[in-house]
Amino acid sequence: MKRLCVLILALALAVFMTAPAFATWTRVVTMGNQVVYGQDDYNIWGFTSTVNNYPRHLIIDHSVDADELAFGVGEDVDGGTRVGMIVPFMKNMVLGAFISDFDYEYGLEPDEADQKIDLFWGYRASNFDLGVRIDYAGRGVEFGGKQDQSSLGLNAGVGFNLSGNMLEANVMYKTISWTNETLSGPVAPTVINEKDSGSDIGLNARYLIAYNSMVTLVPAFQYRTQKVSEVVTAGSSTGIEASTTGWDLGIGCNTVPLQGTEFLTSIGVRSVTSEVTDTAVAPILDESDSHMPYIALGTEIQVKNWLQFRFGAEKTWDSFTDNATTPETKFSGAGFDYHVGAGIMVGDLQFDVDINPSWFNAGPYLLSGSSAGDMFGMISIKYDYR
Numbered sequence: 420m421k422r423l424c425v426l427i428l429a430l431a432l433a434v435f436m437t438a439p440a441f442a443t444w445t446r447v448v449t450m451g452n453q454v455v456y457g458q459d460d461y462n463i464w465g466f467t468s469t470v471n472n473y474p475r476h477l478i479i480d481h482s483v484d485a486d487e488l489a490f491g492v493g494e495d496v497d498g499g500t501r502v503g504m505i506v507p508f509m510k511n512m513v514l515g516a517f518i519s520d521f522d523y524e525y526g527l528e529p530d531e532a533d534q535k536i537d538l539f540w541g542y543r544a545s546n547f548d549l550g551v552r553i554d555y556a557g558r559g560v561e562f563g564g565k566q567d568q569s570s571l572g573l574n575a576g577v578g579f580n581l582s583g584n585m586l587e588a589n590v591m592y593k594t595i596s597w598t599n600e601t602l603s604g605p606v607a608p609t610v611i612n613e614k615d616s617g618s619d620i621g622l623n624a625r626y627l628i629a630y631n632s633m634v635t636l637v638p639a640f641q642y643r644t645q646k647v648s649e650v651v652t653a654g655s656s657t658g659i660e661a662s663t664t665g666w667d668l669g670i671g672c673n674t675v676p677l678q679g680t681e682f683l684t685s686i687g688v689r690s691v692t693s694e695v696t697d698t699a700v701a702p703i704l705d706e707s708d709s710h711m712p713y714i715a716l717g718t719e720i721q722v723k724n725w726l727q728f729r730f731g732a733e734k735t736w737d738s739f740t741d742n743a744t745t746p747e748t749k750f751s752g753a754g755f756d757y758h759v760g761a762g763i764m765v766g767d768l769q770f771d772v773d774i775n776p777s778w779f780n781a782g783p784y785l786l787s788g789s790s791a792g793d794m795f796g797m798i799s800i801k802y803d804y805r
Contacts, residue, residue: 443799444480444501445771449760450717451731453685455625456637456671460801463505463515463539465623465641466587467550467576470541474513476505477802482773483793505539515539523556523570525595525617527647527661532556532568548578554593564600572619585627593619595647617647634674637685641667658697661704665691669713679721683731686714705742710735710754719762727762767804773797 447454447461455465460476462469482499503517521534535555542549552574559567572593579586595617625639648660669687676682688711695704717731733756741748759779763770773796781791 443478443769443771443801444482445760445773445797445799446729446762448797449729449731449758449771449773450683450719451685451715451733451758452756453671453683453715453717453731455623455639455641455667456669456685457673457683458627458635463550463552466578466589466625467539467552467574468541468548468578468587468589469576470505470515470539470550470552471513471543471548473505473803474507475804476515477804478503479800480797481799482797503537508540511543513539513541515541521556525570525619525645525647525661527649527659532558532570546580548576550574550576550578550589559598560602562602564602565598566600566602568595568597570595570619583629587623587625587627589621589623591619591621591623595619599649619643619645630672633676634672637671637673639667639669639671639687641665659695659703661693661695663691663693665689679727681717681719683717683719684715686712688712703743707738707740707742709738711738712736725764729760729762730758731760732757767802769799769801771797771799771801 443459444461447457447459454461458469460469460473460478463473478501480501499520501517501519501521503515505513505515508514515538517537517539519534519537522531523534524531533556535557537552537554540551552572554572554574555570557567557569559565570593572591574589574591576587576589578588597617621641621643623639623641625637628636628638630636642665644662644664646660646662648658650658667687667689669685669689671683671685674682688709690707690709690711692707693704694706697703713733713735715731715733717729719727719729721727733754735754737750737752737754739748739750757776759774759776761772761774763772775792775794775796777791778794781787781789784790
């Protein structure tokens with residue numbers, strides 16, 4: 420009876436608080452977008468020390484809509500494709516490099532920089548892992564004056580094996596720089612915006628607790644804050660400051676009751692606040708957006724040794740406040756996001772797809788005469804070579 424109660428409790432946690440064992444970015448999204456709770460190769464972007472788990476790894480991620488890419492609260496990116504590889508290096512080390520079409524955005528003009536490259540280094544010791552990621556982005560134009568923007572980021576992560584449980588933490592710091600002059604051809608340039616400060620700081624932490632052979636519990640916390648400020652005119656005391664701060668606190672659980680089947684859920688709370696202030700005028704922007712709580716569900720079912728079906732959904736209890744208006748604006752409601760996906764194995768290659776739900780209604784144009792849009796919103800290709 421005692422063992423039966425423990426099993427029932429474990430399955431109940433699996434239904435309400437499960438964390439995934441993802442394989443690609445596409446699989447993360449199609450199983451409820453539960454990024455921080457899973458043990459998977461996509462974790463290298465939020466927990467850099469996990470790069471040591473994938474010493475021979477080739478990945479291609481492509482999305483029509485990259486709004487769901489962000490790892491961590493408060494992150495703002497634009498782009499849809501990333502290609503990279505991780506390889507062994509010397510003893511107990513790995514190296515990795517990724518290129519993409521992503522842009523880094525930070526709230527003030529000029530506010531976008533093309534991602535140049537992401538570089539990884541990892542080291543595995545007997546009871547801990549270390550990981551480092553360096554990323555660089557930049558863009559510029561000159562026509563009499565000069566406008567350019569760039570960012571340089573450093574991620575450092577560590578993971579400790581504590582008697583079969585894993586404690587992982589990651590810190591991120593990104594410095595932001597820019598020049599914003601009038602583009603005036605042969606006329607002498609005039610500085611219209613001078614950088615005062617710009618930084619982007621983040622912290623991720625989680626504890627992977629092996630509850631039993633089927634269930635892993637994952638309490639996790641994320642924090643992200645970005646701040647940029649500038650003076651409007653050279654030598655002026657007036658200035659503009661933009662800041663965004665977000666945090667996410669939750670718990671997840673991953674259970675595998677049968678081989679090839681996983682039930683994945685997480686529950687938590689998150690909040691993001693954004694402000695833009697001008698010393699000369701009233702606040703330009705003062706918003707807060709909270710999901711308290713959110714619940715995410717994910718399921719993967721292996722129907723053939725070469726085919727898997729996936730389902731994922733997230734429900735959020737939303738609260739939005741705009742303090743820049745008089746009187747302030749408040750909104751409350753609920754959001755819902757749903758995905759259907761599949762995983763296909765072709766030899767050692769793995770293809771993951773996010774299927775457009777409209778295709779289940781309309782089908783191909785050849786049959787229905789109705790255009791349902793792109794069949795796949797996201798596609799990932801993974802190859803772990805030996």
